[in-house]
Amino acid sequence: MRFDDVTAVTPAGTSGRYTAQVDPQWSIAGKPNGGYLLALCARAAQAELSAEGEHHPHVVAASATYLSPTAFGPARLDVEELRRGRGTSVLRVRLSDDDGTPRLEAHVTCGRLRDDAEPHHDNVTAPDVPPIEQCVRLPVDGPGFQVPIMGVLAEHLDPACLGWATGAPSGAGELRGYLAFDDGREPDALALLLAVDAFPPATFDLGLGGWVPTLHLSAWVRALPAPGPLVVRQAARLVEASMVDETCDVWDSRGRLVATGHQLAGVRVPRPA
Amino acid sequence: MRFDDVTAVTPAGTSGRYTAQVDPQWSIAGKPNGGYLLALCARAAQAELSAEGEHHPHVVAASATYLSPTAFGPARLDVEELRRGRGTSVLRVRLSDDDGTPRLEAHVTCGRLRDDAEPHHDNVTAPDVPPIEQCVRLPVDGPGFQVPIMGVLAEHLDPACLGWATGAPSGAGELRGYLAFDDGREPDALALLLAVDAFPPATFDLGLGGWVPTLHLSAWVRALPAPGPLVVRQAARLVEASMVDETCDVWDSRGRLVATGHQLAGVRVPRPA
Numbered sequence: 367m368r369f370d371d372v373t374a375v376t377p378a379g380t381s382g383r384y385t386a387q388v389d390p391q392w393s394i395a396g397k398p399n400g401g402y403l404l405a406l407c408a409r410a411a412q413a414e415l416s417a418e419g420e421h422h423p424h425v426v427a428a429s430a431t432y433l434s435p436t437a438f439g440p441a442r443l444d445v446e447e448l449r450r451g452r453g454t455s456v457l458r459v460r461l462s463d464d465d466g467t468p469r470l471e472a473h474v475t476c477g478r479l480r481d482d483a484e485p486h487h488d489n490v491t492a493p494d495v496p497p498i499e500q501c502v503r504l505p506v507d508g509p510g511f512q513v514p515i516m517g518v519l520a521e522h523l524d525p526a527c528l529g530w531a532t533g534a535p536s537g538a539g540e541l542r543g544y545l546a547f548d549d550g551r552e553p554d555a556l557a558l559l560l561a562v563d564a565f566p567p568a569t570f571d572l573g574l575g576g577w578v579p580t581l582h583l584s585a586w587v588r589a590l591p592a593p594g595p596l597v598v599r600q601a602a603r604l605v606e607a608s609m610v611d612e613t614c615d616v617w618d619s620r621g622r623l624v625a626t627g628h629q630l631a632g633v634r635v636p637r638p639a
Numbered sequence: 640m641r642f643d644d645v646t647a648v649t650p651a652g653t654s655g656r657y658t659a660q661v662d663p664q665w666s667i668a669g670k671p672n673g674g675y676l677l678a679l680c681a682r683a684a685q686a687e688l689s690a691e692g693e694h695h696p697h698v699v700a701a702s703a704t705y706l707s708p709t710a711f712g713p714a715r716l717d718v719e720e721l722r723r724g725r726g727t728s729v730l731r732v733r734l735s736d737d738d739g740t741p742r743l744e745a746h747v748t749c750g751r752l753r754d755d756a757e758p759h760h761d762n763v764t765a766p767d768v769p770p771i772e773q774c775v776r777l778p779v780d781g782p783g784f785q786v787p788i789m790g791v792l793a794e795h796l797d798p799a800c801l802g803w804a805t806g807a808p809s810g811a812g813e814l815r816g817y818l819a820f821d822d823g824r825e826p827d828a829l830a831l832l833l834a835v836d837a838f839p840p841a842t843f844d845l846g847l848g849g850w851v852p853t854l855h856l857s858a859w860v861r862a863l864p865a866p867g868p869l870v871v872r873q874a875a876r877l878v879e880a881s882m883v884d885e886t887c888d889v890w891d892s893r894g895r896l897v898a899t900g901h902q903l904a905g906v907r908v909p910r911p912a
Contacts, residue, residue: 431746433722449706473704486908487878582700584857586903605760628901630859635759
């Protein structure tokens with residue numbers, strides 16, 4: 367199923383309520399990807415906003431708190447408008463399972479990004495990544511678990527940060543590479559919400575395996591991406607107290623920083639012997 | 640008024656509802672500081688949690704969306720528990736003016752930070768800051784506006800990043816220095832929510848003056864701070880499309896990274912002539 371189909375929402379008859387189908391392919395180890403769910407929440411926010419026309423067509427920021435893993439299949443989205451301003455509108459979206467169990471809650475800020483904007487100050491150094499032909503596409507068979515989303519996302523990683531796949535992580539805590547939809551769909555503001563949480567956890571590069579459940583994710587969309595594969599850098603900042611904070615920066619084919627994600631996630635750290 | 644007093648909340652009789660007083664001293668240019676308001680929301684979350692005992696005594700993450708400037712004086716806090724887990728609890732807090740106008744909404748995650756935790760991986764380089772005696776305390780008289788919060792927070796900045804105060808910003812987009820409560824109150828997890836948004840905007844160091852209204856702020860509390868002044872680095876990552884994303888890192892007197900804030904804020908950029 368395509369990204370636009372798996373993030374589609376349908377009005378549920380009650381004001382501010384939508385239904386959706388959480389697709390099992392957009393998942394890791396049996397759990398829906400957090401960026402996919404954030405994009406789904408943004409679609410619901412945009413659906414709610416659309417009644418006012420096209421003033422705020424782009425997601426510019428989205429911030430989510432994940433409560434527990436979302437079930438596949440039917441889901442409910444409850445949208446409340448918190449602010450309708452001249453420049454931006456803010457909506458809260460709660461995603462629940464079909465039985466009403468809340469799974470995540472997001473704040474979505476929509477506005478308008480201009481095609482002709484240019485950076486005034488950019489202090490985020492772009493990574494040096496080899497040509498995509500020299501990078502390695504991540505398979506659906508992950509390290510000890512299945513990663514079905516790798517069938518619909520084409521992720522090509524710099525071999526220099528793939529040591530974890532052969533038991534020799536670099537220890538730098540950084541993954542770099544390319545990201546594109548496998549079906550050729552071009553990136554847009556909505557897709558960037560997925561992009562900031564679509565790479566494997568940077569903790570793999572520290573030799574810390576296993577699932578890294580996202581607690582909080584904040585995504586800033588800084589510019590409209592040009593067509594072509596995105597360049598992504600996922601970096602672990604601090605691993606402590608069974609948590610890691612990771613910063614994920616995303617550049618488009620023009621080399622422009624188009625999105626950043628910051629997340630706090632759980633991680634298993636072996637105890638010293 | 641002391642920090643603990645200006646973040647105090649009182650049960651309002653209705654389940655999950657509290658009242659508070661937004662103090663005019665904890666403000667910049669007539670608007671309450673965003674970190675102060677986030678700490679106030681966290682106090683409300685903790686009050687709501689306290690019925691269950693002391694299992695989750697520390698804020699470990701808080702993420703807020705600011706809708707419009709909060710008024711000074713009486714405020715209302717509505718708290719809803721979204722998750723009560725074994726390791727963490729998550730609460731949503733909405734702060735409204737006395738008349739019910741919503742001003743910000745936060746997700747607060749509470750858990751327990753252990754005194755004996757140690758970093759497993761730390762990729763966040765601490766700044767080189769001169770001794771506090773060689774730094775300059777920021778005054779209440781700010782650049783074109785009053786900053787009353789500088790009367791209750793002692794902020795000593797590295798002179799090397801104070802060029803903006805004399806019309807010669809460095810252009811690096813980074814402010815470094817020390818932060819303490821003026822009355823000697825020691826930092827704790829709650830105070831770190833304030834610390835990640837208490838420095839002047841790093842855009843001052845880019846020659847961009849004026850108010851930088853926070854749209855989103857996410858704060859991670861990574862460790863319990865030791866007594867003594869905090870070291871703070873506020874850095875602008877990208878300025879584009881009338882917005883800046885800033886990362887604020889906070890170290891304690893042991894040199895441990897204890898908190899990080901990520902915010903997306905509005906900023907005025909002069910148009911090219």
